[in-house]
């Protein structure tokens with residue numbers, strides 16, 4: 286059987302049942318075993334081979350008088366350091382010679398000058414350190430050469446001269462620092478090349494160009510940081526490519542465009558942070574893609590995979606920070622059948638993601654911190670016939686009262702179709718230390734229904750919106766904040782706000798630059814920007830590193846309606862409405878700071894008298910507003926009532942809610958997960974007394 290293991294992708298050419306071995310009745314050297322054994326040629330053709338097995342004998346030379354008809358000679362795990370020409374040249378039918386795990390340190394000690402019958406030569410796990418020009422003379426029909434796990438530091442340009450028929454070459458796990466395309470000029474037939482596990486810094490353009498018949502290339506464990514755009518040029522027949530365990534921070538998308546026949550691609554174990562828009566585009570024959578075991582992967586962005594008409598399996602598992610897959614991450618993947626997403630940090634997978642895959646048969650999302658709210662309700666919809674892999678381990682992690690429930694048992698039908706944004710905890714660290722001059726990327730992602738909008742707030746309270754930010758700052762529409770060449774002046778608290786019409790969620794990152802983090806200075810000042818009969822506009826400059834603000838107001842003396850509002854960071858003004866004309870009010874703003882201190886500033890204001898000319902219509906307007914509010918209250922009250930099974934909200938509880946909460950039945954009509962998460966903020970204003978109905 287000829288199988289090619291490229292970490293997770295297995296390419297098997299033939300898999301036939303093993304044939305029994307039978308004794309080969311010849312004069313067998315002492316301690317060796319002579320048998321007729323099943324054997325596959327390097328082209329995976331089944332044969333039977335007269336085999337002499339002298340493995341593991343601690344011998345330091347080849348046994349004498351081997352049977353002349355020997356086809357396979359196994360000398361693995363011995364202590365042989367030299368082989369004379371005469372020791373083997375009488376074996377005119379020898380097709381496979383295994384000298385792995387011996388003591389060869391120079392190819393010149395390998396007396397194999399003229400063995401045109403030899404197809405397969407194993408020299409792995411010896412001590413070879415260099416290959417001079419013409420290292421393998423007289424092996425014109427050799428098809429497989431195993432040189433892996435030696436100490437090869439240098440290979441001469443013509444080392445492989447004369448091996449024009451070689452199909453498979455293993456050079457992995459040596460000490461090579463560069464790859465030379467001249468080696469490959471000698472190997473026009475090569476189909477499989479394993480060259481991983483060498484400390485090669487970069488692969489040069491056209492490095493593999495002579496290998497137009499190569500089908501499989503394994504570049505695993507090489508410390509590769511970058512793949513140049515033309516590195517894979519010329520690999521016209523390449524079907525399987527592995528970059529397993531390298532240092533690639535970006536998908537080498539231009540290089541991949543050079544190998545249009547690619548079917549299997551393994552990018553596992555690379556420090557990608559995001560799979561970005563068009564990272565995988567128009568790879569017309571790609572069947573399987575692996576993006577597993579990436580410590581840094583946070584997000585799969587919008588249109589990350591586009592037009593992969595033959596992709597059937599996508600493996601994105603064991604990525605401890607992967608918390609976001611954009612609803613439109615996949616576009617035109619008409620053949621995708623299997624989507625493996627287990628063991629990530631996903632709180633949800635959007636219905637749109639699933640609906641964009643017309644041929645999806647099975648999906649694996651177990652071992653993720655799934656939040657069982659409306660975003661994931663498609664899982665239990667009757668028109669989904671997608672098989673859930675391991676449903677028994679597919680559990681809710683949130684909300685608290687559904688924790689550890691099987692997702693399939695959640696009564697999603699009773700839920701609203703709208704839900705609040707929640708920023709995934711794993712996508713953003715709460716603290717980040719960088720050096721002066723670094724480029725910083727902060728990834729903020731949230732899923733919600735309807736889709737949330739995201740903005741960032743700097744330590745000084747400036748709002749950064751996608752496409753709006755300038756200078757060192759750039760906010761991408763999917764929520765990433767980039768700070769170019771960060772300076773100590775940019776240290777401080779950065780807050781991401783994700784909001785939709787239901788409310789907002791925030792998460793803050795303390796950014797330290799060269800260990801410094803600025804402390805907020807005192808001096809919060811709340812000011813009255815405008816005072817009208819029914820509203821007062823307040824404004825302020827946020828202090829450094831504000832976490833959240835809480836504005837409260839009441840009339841003095843008391844009598845008129847009081848209220849309070851929690852405001853997301855970045856808010857600089859607030860319009861208190863529905864006030865009573867000609868009344869004195871006092872408002873206080875309390876701003877919590879990153880170092881858990883707080884600043885408070887209060888201001889007094891008097892609403893203007895309602896002007897007599899506009900008194901009537903104003904009063905009418907007021908009446909209409911009051912009527913509308915009453916209606917709203919009745920509706921909210923009814924909703925609360927039916928869900929709580931009680932007529933009246935408890936006494937003293939806030940009655941009027943300006944921004945409506947999503948009322949999650951599983952939470953007994955309580956606002957979704959209120960108070961359950963640190964830093965979680967709903968932009969709500971609570972009026973403490975209802976208008977008179």
Ligand SMILES: *[C@@H]1O[C@H](CO)[C@@H](O)[C@H](O)[C@H]1NC(C)=O
Pocket residue numbers: 353354355377378
């Ligand atoms: C070598 O192989 C040929 C063809 O299979 C066979 O005819 C010949 O007998 C073999 N030689 C020996 C010494 O067994």
Ligand SMILES: *[C@@H]1O[C@H](CO)[C@@H](O)[C@H](O)[C@H]1NC(C)=O
Pocket residue numbers: 664665666667693694695696697
């Ligand atoms: C949805 O969940 C309920 C449990 O509340 C279950 O009885 C029902 O069979 C589920 N429907 C589907 C299609 O899985």
Ligand SMILES: *[C@@H]1O[C@H](CO)[C@@H](O)[C@H](O)[C@H]1NC(C)=O
Pocket residue numbers: 722723724769770
């Ligand atoms: C930061 O990004 C710029 C532009 O992309 C790049 O030129 C620069 O080398 C990067 N700096 C560091 C320290 O990576």
Ligand SMILES: *[C@@H]1O[C@H](CO)[C@@H](O)[C@H](O)[C@H]1NC(C)=O
Pocket residue numbers: 720721799
């Ligand atoms: C910041 O730290 C880096 C490395 O840690 C150092 O090279 C640099 O000089 C420091 N810069 C300042 C302004 O202290």
Ligand SMILES: *[C@@H]1O[C@H](CO)[C@@H](O)[C@H](O)[C@H]1NC(C)=O
Pocket residue numbers: 835836837849850851
């Ligand atoms: C704001 O602060 C007041 C007084 O400290 C508190 O009673 C109120 O609950 C807070 N409001 C919110 C929405 O957190």
Ligand SMILES: *[C@@H]1O[C@H](CO)[C@@H](O)[C@H](O)[C@H]1NC(C)=O
Pocket residue numbers: 820822860862
């Ligand atoms: C404040 O609210 C009132 C009443 O809703 C409105 O008429 C006014 O335009 C608002 N002012 C600002 C600055 O938003």
